Amino acid sequence: xxxxxxxxxxxxYGQDLFYHxxxxxxxxxxxVAANNQFxxxxxxxxxxxxxxxxxxxxxxxxPRFNKFWHWLIALAVLAIGIFIWSRGLVLADITGASMHPVxxxxxxxxxxxxxxxxxxxxxxxxxxxFFSVIGRFGSKNCKNTPWKSLINRK
Amino acid sequence: xxxxxxxxxxGTGSRTLRALTMMLASGVECKFDTxxxxxxxxxxSAADMSRTVDAMxxxxxxxxxxxxxxxxxxxxxxxxxxxxxxxxxFKLTLENTENVTFRDYMKTNxxxxxxxxxxxxxxxxxxxxxxxxxxxxxxxxxxxxxxxQFSTSDAYKAFSNNFEEGDRIxxxxxxxxxxxxxxxxxxxxxxxxxxxxxxxxxxxxxxxxAVTVLPYFSVEQDDNSGVDSSxxxxxxxxxxxxxxxxxxxxxxxxxxxxxxxxxxxxxxxHDGGSEQRNDAHMVELFAALSIxxxxxxxxxxxxxxxxxxxxxxxTNDEDIKQVIFKDLGSETRRLIQKPLSMFLLMNKYxxxxxxxxxxxxxxxxxxxxxxxxxxxxxxxxxxxxxDAYGIWLDELGRNKRSFKPFDEKRIVPLFDLVxxxxxHKIMWPLxxxxxxxxxxxxxxxxxxxxxxxxxxxxxxxxxxxFYRATAKLTSKKYNF
Numbered sequence: 136x137x138x139x140x141x142x143x144x145x146x147x148y149g150q151d152l153f154y155h156x157x158x159x160x161x162x163x164x165x166x167v168a169a170n171n172q173f174x175x176x177x178x179x180x181x182x183x184x185x186x187x188x189x190x191x192x193x194x195x196x197x198p199r200f201n202k203f204w205h206w207l208i209a210l211a212v213l214a215i216g217i218f219i220w221s222r223g224l225v226l227a228d229i230t231g232a233s234m235h236p237v238x239x240x241x242x243x244x245x246x247x248x249x250x251x252x253x254x255x256x257x258x259x260x261x262x263x264x265f266f267s268v269i270g271r272f273g274s275k276n277c278k279n280t281p282w283k284s285l286i287n288r289k
Numbered sequence: 290x291x292x293x294x295x296x297x298x299x300g301t302g303s304r305t306l307r308a309l310t311m312m313l314a315s316g317v318e319c320k321f322d323t324x325x326x327x328x329x330x331x332x333x334s335a336a337d338m339s340r341t342v343d344a345m346x347x348x349x350x351x352x353x354x355x356x357x358x359x360x361x362x363x364x365x366x367x368x369x370x371x372x373x374x375x376x377x378x379f380k381l382t383l384e385n386t387e388n389v390t391f392r393d394y395m396k397t398n399x400x401x402x403x404x405x406x407x408x409x410x411x412x413x414x415x416x417x418x419x420x421x422x423x424x425x426x427x428x429x430x431x432x433x434x435x436x437x438q439f440s441t442s443d444a445y446k447a448f449s450n451n452f453e454e455g456d457r458i459x460x461x462x463x464x465x466x467x468x469x470x471x472x473x474x475x476x477x478x479x480x481x482x483x484x485x486x487x488x489x490x491x492x493x494x495x496x497x498x499a500v501t502v503l504p505y506f507s508v509e510q511d512d513n514s515g516v517d518s519s520x521x522x523x524x525x526x527x528x529x530x531x532x533x534x535x536x537x538x539x540x541x542x543x544x545x546x547x548x549x550x551x552x553x554x555x556x557x558x559h560d561g562g563s564e565q566r567n568d569a570h571m572v573e574l575f576a577a578l579s580i581x582x583x584x585x586x587x588x589x590x591x592x593x594x595x596x597x598x599x600x601x602x603x604t605n606d607e608d609i610k611q612v613i614f615k616d617l618g619s620e621t622r623r624l625i626q627k628p629l630s631m632f633l634l635m636n637k638y639x640x641x642x643x644x645x646x647x648x649x650x651x652x653x654x655x656x657x658x659x660x661x662x663x664x665x666x667x668x669x670x671x672x673x674x675x676d677a678y679g680i681w682l683d684e685l686g687r688n689k690r691s692f693k694p695f696d697e698k699r700i701v702p703l704f705d706l707v708x709x710x711x712x713h714k715i716m717w718p719l720x721x722x723x724x725x726x727x728x729x730x731x732x733x734x735x736x737x738x739x740x741x742x743x744x745x746x747x748x749x750x751x752x753x754x755f756y757r758a759t760a761k762l763t764s765k766k767y768n769f
Binding site: 193194195196197198199201202275276277278279283287288289 | 646649650651652654655656718719720723724728731732735736737738741743750
């Protein structure tokens with residue numbers, strides 16, 4: 136199992152969609168690496184979380200935007216953005232408007248697209264939470280968001 | 290460590306000590322580590338004196354929780370203010386002046402006829418019938434008799450017992466009233482000549498400085514009052530002639546500072562007591578600066594003949610009604626503009642932002658500054674002192690002539706606070722560009738300060754945070 140697919144193992148959005156995103160070619164009865172969309176999806180999700188983390192903690196880094204619910208807003212903006220993008224990506228594949236149209240042998244519906252959007256949004260939120268835990272100590276104004284940091288220089 | 294004893298005589302003495310207290314609280318540099326104020330005022334209920342004593346007492350309360358070792362940068366409240374050792378009060382109490390007339394004090398009824406005749410030549414009937422409970426009401430001839438008891442007071446004895454080699458003395462008095470005009474020469478004479486003092490040999494050789502305040506206010510005409518400001522200038526002339534012979538003439542004082550204002554403020558006419566509550570005036574602020582100047586003058590510059598100094602502001606406009614920092618000479622500006630601005634920024638934050646922010650800001654959370662701290666006696670004392678500082682600045686600004694370096698009532702934009710001074714925009718780091726007003730203060734307070742003393746008390750950390758943050762802010766915003 137290659138690295139990027141590992142993050143999408145949980146079968147909550149449909150086995151067929153997993154196959155499709157991993158590059159299943161029905162004619163070859165195998166996965167085609169060139170059609171594997173997971174690296175792109177993972178990178179976009181991961182880098183979006185990194186970007187949101189950097190913006191929240193180190194660029195905006197605002198003393199009036201450092202409460203718990205401000206952090207929740209940042210997380211929600213990220214998750215919603217990723218949800219919209221992920222769902223849109225799958226819907227485009229379903230309608231054939233993308234470079235990776237769905238193989239007719241796979242049964243993928245709009246519901247699967249919705250669930251994949253939710254899945255990827257949760258994954259982005261987990262990334263954001265992870266960075267919030269490990270990387271906020273250098274933030275001047277938000278170091279105690281969402282909860283008090285264990286590292287205290289004062 | 291050497292101490293600077295500051296005798297504040299009369300109402301002007303108290304008000305000048307109030308100005309000194311405010312400046313020292315803001316961290317204006319004093320070359321002596323300890324200032325020992327002694328207030329000499331027969332008017333025990335004078336509101337000006339009460340306010341000064343309150344301010345100094347609160348200063349001591351705040352300061353006792355702080356330490357000033359090398360690990361700390363804070364200079365707010367750095368100079369120690371304390372009463373004379375073994376005394377619990379800043380006041381030098383005069384005996385037998387309460388509920389007696391001057392006649393009773395002199396015991397004229399026990400005098401023989403010749404003495405009575407002499408008394409009647411020297412003092413008017415109004416003088417003799419004067420009740421001294423509110424002071425000498427502008428009559429130095431009364432003061433010169435009553436204040437002769439300096440050397441027998443407990444406070445003076447405690448002072449002379451504790452006086453050490455290297456200590457200095459400074460005397461604040463006005464020249465146009467009663468208490469100050471008579472008290473200054475008498476006190477000086479006592480200091481230099483009272484051989485019964487325990488440490489007289491130190492005292493007689495000590496460096497003594499004095500500021501004598503020339504008329505800078507007048508009072509409304511009131512025939513029922515003992516105070517008549519039309520006599521201020523004539524009394525000043527007489528006293529100056531006396532000083533010329535007996536103060537500077539015999540070099541009994543090492544440095545004498547003169548200050549006054551040709552545009553006098555006008556106050557309501559009160560003989561004294563709780564109604565005598567004059568607004569702070571910039572002349573008192575500059576008189577207080579003379580104390581710091583004296584403290585900073587090396588011993589060798591004070592040897593020999595009396596050094597006399599006058600104070601002026603750096604403007605071509607003689608009729609200037611409102612003085613700001615830019616009108617001050619560079620030496621004064623360098624000395625006071627940064628600390629006063631820093632302390633006011635702290636004041637504004639405490640008043641307008643602290644209550645809504647301390648639960649969320651890292652500076653408070655990391656230092657453990659929680660509700661317990663902000664409801665503590667220490668914080669309450671500091672808050673009250675800051676309120677008094679705001680009132681003092683407000684009074685300076687509304688008096689005539691006005692000293693108004695700050696728009697102290699301004700809430701936002703916060704950094705337009707310093708009159709005549711444009712605040713620079715902070716462009717970097719980026720997050721400080723986005724933060725405005727009190728949020729920018731929070732951002733500076735949240736800085737991870739180098740050489741931070743993690744083991745300091747909460748009180749120390751709180752003061753240290755505000756000192757460092759406001760120092761950096763005033764430097765970046767105003768180039769102070």
